[in-house]
Amino acid sequence: MTGSYVDRAKTGTGFQYPWPFPVGSPTVGYKIASYATLTFVRSLSRLLFFAGINKLQVDDREKFVKALEDRSRPLITMTNHRCNVDDPLMWTLLTWPEYFRNIDRQRYTLAAHNICFSKQWHTTMFSLGNCVPCVRGEGVFQKGMDFSIDKLNERGWVHIFPEGKVTETPLRVKWGVGRLVMEPKNAPIVLPIWMKGMETIWPNHPPYYPSFGKTVKVTIGDPWDTTELRETLNDYRPEWSEQQKRKLATDQAQELLFQLGEKCGDLEPGSTARLHKEHQKPIELFR
Numbered sequence: 001m002t003g004s005y006v007d008r009a010k011t012g013t014g015f016q017y018p019w020p021f022p023v024g025s026p027t028v029g030y031k032i033a034s035y036a037t038l039t040f041v042r043s044l045s046r047l048l049f050f051a052g053i054n055k056l057q058v059d060d061r062e063k064f065v066k067a068l069e070d071r072s073r074p075l076i077t078m079t080n081h082r083c084n085v086d087d088p089l090m091w092t093l094l095t096w097p098e099y100f101r102n103i104d105r106q107r108y109t110l111a112a113h114n115i116c117f118s119k120q121w122h123t124t125m126f127s128l129g130n131c132v133p134c135v136r137g138e139g140v141f142q143k144g145m146d147f148s149i150d151k152l153n154e155r156g157w158v159h160i161f162p163e164g165k166v167t168e169t170p171l172r173v174k175w176g177v178g179r180l181v182m183e184p185k186n187a188p189i190v191l192p193i194w195m196k197g198m199e200t201i202w203p204n205h206p207p208y209y210p211s212f213g214k215t216v217k218v219t220i221g222d223p224w225d226t227t228e229l230r231e232t233l234n235d236y237r238p239e240w241s242e243q244q245k246r247k248l249a250t251d252q253a254q255e256l257l258f259q260l261g262e263k264c265g266d267l268e269p270g271s272t273a274r275l276h277k278e279h280q281k282p283i284e285l286f287r
Contacts, residue, residue, distance in 0.1 A: 014142075015144075017123045021127060033128055038103070041088050041129055046092045054211075054212060054214050055215040055216070057218070058217075058219075060221075061220060063220040063222070063223060064093070064193070067191050067223055068157065069101075071105065073187070074153070074184050074189070075188060075189050075191065076152070076159075077107065077158075077159045078160050078161070078162050078192055078193070079161060079194065080163065080170070081161035081164075081167060082166065082167070082195060083202055084202065084204055085198070087107075087161075090195060090198070106130055106157065108130045108158050109160065110133075111133065113133040113135045113144075132144045148180060149180065152188055153185050160180065162257065172275065172279045173250055173254035175246060178249035182230060182233075189223050189225055189226070190256070191220065191221065191224070192221035192222075194218070194219045194260045195219075196216070196217045196266050197214060198216050200214040201214050217264070233245045233248065254275070254276070255272055259272050
């Protein structure tokens, strides 16, 4: 256990409601409600791409489908965050047969508590849609992170926006990414995904209404098997603290994501190295 079922939800100014996910195995009724919520949201999302009113262009889609359907390993997907509704719109890249075939392995995603969980009915709706409360400022050991690691320990799928918020320019990846990579019992597969143009369909500022005739491009990167990194750090760097290991894992995840952005032509060449240099701290400081 990682502590995800210890009730810390009402402390401080963070998440103010009872933890919305069931303890232990969910009941049949809960599963039906969750599947219905996921399917309803997916149906609404697909309307924005119905009959070509907007286009979704996906490169290397088979990489994602293969990773999703490999249930022998936990899966982490990570994307840049340019639009308030990147998730769920991006997951319309799955066909309906692929979706229903994997309905019991849909993504859990960390979502801002002050936006998605500000009211009780919001909390119920978003949690049934597999959104997990994340409180900015509570660090990498907060309850939502613990819960996400529990899902990875069940060989589930966790999706993250590692920059932590909607941003037009790349930001330093959050430290919690390293914990998601290093802490699960089984080494996860990390799949970077780069999106371009979602904000042209749904604006980030009022008035909030969809646009039509736009094209969104989604590029699936190469999967990162974290086994080698974890074994190297655990076997050959026993003197390193857990924080040092998480820091290195975070750096590698950041490089993987932003190099994909450069490859897609959405980031200027050298952006990855420049961002790393600007925020680099000697590994010795993380003791």
